[in-house]
Amino acid sequence: MLRRKLGNMEQAADLAQDTFARILAANQYHELREPKAYLTTVSTRLVAQHFRRYALEQAYLDALASQPEATSPSPETVALVVEALAAISRVLEGLTARTREIFLMSQLDGMKYVDIARQLGVSVNVVQKAMIKGFQHCYQAVYSTDAS
Missing domain, CATH: 1.10.10 (Arc Repressor Mutant, subunit A)
Structure with missing residues (x-):
């Protein structure tokens, strides 16, 4: 399902790992009545989060592209800003x-x-x-x- 939604094997593998990591961190997996449905729900939410983050990152990179080269931030700054935008987006959700x-x-x-x-x-x-x-x-x- 993740491969189909993402169209990329590596991203699908990363999100599958994130899905299981999130489930294990919640430490409630032994209480699940519908484990397949739970896996689907968690992974679907992670896919949605991935696409929201990608859209935020693209919007930020598009805004940067319109700036003069001399004002372009470093890759580290870009990563920090994208992470901050993603955190703000999660809060506003x-x-x-x-x-x-x-x-x-x-x-x-x-x-x-x-x-x-x-x-x-x-x-x-x-x-x-x-x-x-x-x-x-x-x-x-x-x-x-x-x-x-």
């Missing part, structure tokens, strides 16, 4: 679609709450509440003792 959209419109696009409300057809109060949820979620992701 925990928000509802609307809250994530509002949060990104404010934080990335620099839009004012009034403009966001007007564009989305909601009240400023809805935007404020979504921003509070977004900030609380990000705070929990960064400062929670459970975060790894």
Whole structure:
């Protein structure tokens, strides 16, 4: 299944290994009633994560390609930025679609709450509440003792 979805034997092998590593790290494999379904679910989520990371990396590399050569970051910096973008993406996935959209419109696009409300057809109060949820979620992701 992984080979079919990824179209690459090496990537499929890497994700298969990641799948088993994740299952073993959870240490709940002996309690599984449907091990095949569980394997499929974990591996499918890892494939989705792989494609999201690839899309982020490509967007970043495309943005870098439009920069003058003198301002191009080192390969190490590129790797660090891609990893940071992937971590941010994982955190934002925990928000509802609307809250994530509002949060990104404010934080990335620099839009004012009034403009966001007007564009989305909601009240400023809805935007404020979504921003509070977004900030609380990000705070929990960064400062929670459970975060790894």
